[in-house]
Amino acid sequence: MSDLRNYISKLKKSKDLKIVKTKVSTKFEIAGITAKVDGLDAVLFENIKESKFHLVSNLVGTRKRFALAVGTTEANIHQKIISAIKKAKRPKVIPYGKFMENKSKNVYSMPIVTHFEKESGPFITSSIAYAVNPDTGKQNSSFHRLMPIDKTHFSIRMVEGRHLHRCFIDAKEHGEDLKIAITVGVHPAISIAGAYQAEWGKDEIDIANSLLDGKLTLAKLPYSGLNVPSNSEIVMEGKILRDKTHPEWMVEMLQTYDHKRSQPIFELENLYFRNNPIFHDVLSGYSEHRLLMGMPIESKLNGELKKTFPQTVQVSMTNGGCNWLHAVVQIKKKNESDPKKIIKKTFESHRSLKQVTIVDEDIDPNNAESVEYAMATRFQADKDLVILKNVRGSSLDPSSNQQKLKTAKIGFDATRSFSKRPEGFEMAKIPKIDKIKLKKYFK
Incomplete structure (x- = not known):
């Protein structure tokens, strides 16, 4: 089965799910509980004060659960995503x-x-929007957060220039509202694909089907004519109004408040839901949000860098960089010029990146202390530093020029220099230390 319920049953079996039977409120309480267990377990709320629906959060808040969602191991996440694309x-x-x-x-x-x-x-x-690409006639699917205004209207957040916004602008230029469908509560493989920014004209739902080994099925909606995952918990269809907006502001990936914006309005035509529906909530700025958005980009970087530079071992979008702004690239350096070339390519592959650090194969890119060690022992600021000024950056970064989307970027070559004696960089090891058990000595 390619639905949310099947994934939840797997979480129960692996003991990665906490079930809350105590009555809870949608106003701050559910968010607070999710934040408290961030990075640990998924949470299923079965008794909600304001609704008869159940609610699940933190579905893919760890790399372990992310791997479970795409049917692989943690070590093979990127291979699975690249293959699915x-x-x-x-x-x-x-x-x-x-x-x-x-x-x-x-x-x-x-x-x-x-x-x-x-x-x-x-x-x-957790809402994924589906619309028809005006140039190809194929569908597009992407994440867009919704704020309710009344019983049948939401504001809908769209980033200018992204695919749904381009569809909306095309409809508006033709004097039309844009018909869309929205799903809430799908198998997380569908969410992961929806978070990936495929090329214009490509449908992310096809990637989701590949992640689910071809087991995904769609059903056609009567008003919009759009196809959505048939096992979705909740489906809405309607239209984005071409001539109405509503002010809103929200917390973004960096766990900071975005500035006030006037966003278009989605008008509901039909709301569908399964018996005993399960609503999916993603806590903005916390681990599930960051991994949903960051891991597909991390897969993209791994694929592109390894193709161009075979000496690339692994790319990691760091937790400290919100899985979006900072990357560490582990390489087997062949030439002194490799790190700076790879820094340039990494920035080109993901323009939101603000910092790239290149490390050797003996440094763990997922360990902040290990990366800092490389900086302390292998980096010289007068020759190993790359600075880019006034370049395109992330709209999320509050320190940047958010109106012009301009920022400064920095790259660090924290690899061993070939001009220095190699023994000076070798980390000393104690033989057979892994076999020593302290319980034997301290009783």
Whole structure:
């Protein structure tokens, strides 16, 4: 099965799921509990004050659960994602979706969570939007957070220039509203694919089908004519109005507040949901949000750098850089010029990056202390530093020029110099230390 319930059952078996039966509120309490267990377990809330729906959070908040979602091991996550992108396959369309078991027009039947004290309201944070690409006729799927305005309207956050926004602008230029569909509560492999920024004209749902070994099926919606995963917990369809906006602001990946924006309005036509529906909430700025957005980019960087520079061993988007702004690249250096060439290529491959550090194969790129050790013993600021000024950066970084999307970037060559004696960089080892058990000596 390619649905959320199947994944939750796997989490139960692996003991990676905590179940909360105590009555909880959508106003700050669910967010607070999720934050407290961040990086540990997924959480299923079965008794919600404001809704009859269940709610799950922190589904892929660790690399272990991320690997489970795409059907592989932690070591093979990138290979699986890269392969799925290359072998993307269109899912089958079936006549009926399980989400059609119930129908409503009241968005407040869902347990929409209020997460942070200064946000403009509650947000649906796991919502994936589906629209038709005007140039190819194929669908596009991507993450877009929604803030309820009333029973049938949401503000919808769209980044200018991204695919859904391009579809919206095309419809607007033709004097039309844009019909879209939205899913909440899907297998996390679908969410992972939806977070990936595929090329214009490519449908991320085909990547999801590949991640799910071809087991994904879609069902067609009556109003929009769009196809969505047939086992979705919750589905909405309607249109983004071409001539109306609403102010909102929210917490982003960096766990900071974005500035106030006027965003387009989504008008609901139909709300569908399964019997005993499960709502998925993603806590902005915490581990699930960062891994959902950052891991597909990390896979992309691994694929592109290894192809161009075979000496690349591993690329890691660091936790301290919010899995988005900082990268560490582990290499087997062949030439003194390798690190600076790789720094340049890494920045080109992910323009939101602000910092790139190149380390040798004996340095663990996922260990901040190990990387700092490389900086302390192998980096010289007068020759191993790369600075880029006034270049395109991330719109999320509050220290940058967010109006012009300009920033400064820095690269560190923290690799061993070939001009120095190699023994000076060798980390001393104690033979057979792994076989020493302290219990034998301290009783």
